[in-house]
Amino acid sequence: DQQVKQNSPSLSVQEGRISILNCDYTNSMFDYFLWYKKYPAEGPTFLISISSIKDKNEDGRFTVFLNKSAKHLSLHIVSSQPGDSAVYFCAASSEGGKLIFGQGTELSVKP
Amino acid sequence: KAGVTQTPRYLIKTRGQQVTLSCSPISGHRSVSWYQQTPGQGLQFLFEYFSETQRNKGNFPGRFSGRQFSNSRSEMNVSTLELGDSALYLCASSPQTAEKLFFGSGTQLSVL
Numbered sequence: 001d002q003q004v005k006q007n008s009p010s011l012s013v014q015e016g017r018i019s020i021l022n023c024d025y026t027n028s029m030f031d032y033f034l035w036y037k038k039y040p041a042e043g044p045t046f047l048i049s050i051s052s053i054k055d056k057n058e059d060g061r062f063t064v065f066l067n068k069s070a071k072h073l074s075l076h077i078v079s080s081q082p083g084d085s086a087v088y089f090c091a092a093s094s095e096g097g098k099l100i101f102g103q104g105t106e107l108s109v110k111p
Numbered sequence: 112k113a114g115v116t117q118t119p120r121y122l123i124k125t126r127g128q129q130v131t132l133s134c135s136p137i138s139g140h141r142s143v144s145w146y147q148q149t150p151g152q153g154l155q156f157l158f159e160y161f162s163e164t165q166r167n168k169g170n171f172p173g174r175f176s177g178r179q180f181s182n183s184r185s186e187m188n189v190s191t192l193e194l195g196d197s198a199l200y201l202c203a204s205s206p207q208t209a210e211k212l213f214f215g216s217g218t219q220l221s222v223l
Contacts, residue, residue: 009151032210043115043201043214044154089154093210098144098167103153 003027004092006102013109019077021105023090026071030092034099035064035075038087047088048075080109113138115215117202123221129190132218136183136204142166143185144212145177148199157200160185161207189220197222 005024013019021035031052036044050057050064050073057064063076077084087104116135124130136143144167145157156169160179177187183204189196199219203212 006153034211036214041216043203043216045214046211049211091154096208098156098159098169099210099212100156101146101154103151 002103003030004090004100004102006088006090006105008105009103010106010108013080013107015080015082015109015111017080019075019080019084019107019109021075021077021088021090021107023073023075023102024071025073025092027092027094027100028071029094029097030100031095032093033064033066033073034091034093035062036089036091036101038089038104044089077107080107082109082111085109115202115204115213117200117215117218119218120216121219121221123223124192125223126192126194128192129188130192130220132187132189132200132202132220134185134187134202134204134215136185136202137213140204140206140213141183142205142207143179143183144203144205145185145187146201146203147171148201148217149197154201157187192222194222196220 034049035047038044066073089104091101093099118133142161144159146154159167163179174190179185199217201217203214
């Protein structure tokens with residue numbers, strides 16, 4: 001039972017354009033959502049998060065949008081750079097619960 | 112502050128053997144979580160320990176076990192290894208709750 005789903009295994013974007021990564025979830029009890037970035041041979045690193053009381057959170061070039069009615073969140077990366085190429089995981093949790101991850105989307109930013 | 116440290120970095124075992132992986136969390140972090148990463152499956156939650164007690168558990172068979180010591184260091188054990196256990200095993204720590212996690216670089220386990 002995949003509670004957090006990233007339906008696009010890969011995404012290719014031109015340098016300088018916006019990258020949009022999507023994530024859907026099924027558990028309405030989730031109240032905290034995060035995005036992690038992972039390079040090969042390294043562990044995931046935290047990128048940005050959002051609480052269910054908000055619908056948008058911005059940090060530099062990264063913005064996360066949450067649509068609770070659709071159980072959908074997205075990560076927007078403006079001015080994408082080759083260094084942004086990595087696997088991006090979305091994750092969700094409920095109070096006191098474990099962090100559940102999606103399958104990941106591999107972003108490739110081409111010069 | 113030192114990050115999450117996992118040892119060994121790489122491990123090769125044969126079917127039927129058992130293996131122990133080690134994780135040292137960030138100093139002051141009391142929650143340690145373990146995840147298995149395989150291609151196409153993302154990060155699958157194994158278990159979480161807090162103050163030496165297992166607080167959450169994923170849907171893995173009993174061959175997968177773990178423990179946490181009083182200094183918050185954690186070990187994960189897999190007995191009777193199967194080919195399908197080949198994966199990257201990631202340990203993550205957090206101060207209290209298992210929400211915002213800080214990950215180690217993982218142990219790459221290959222079962223032959």
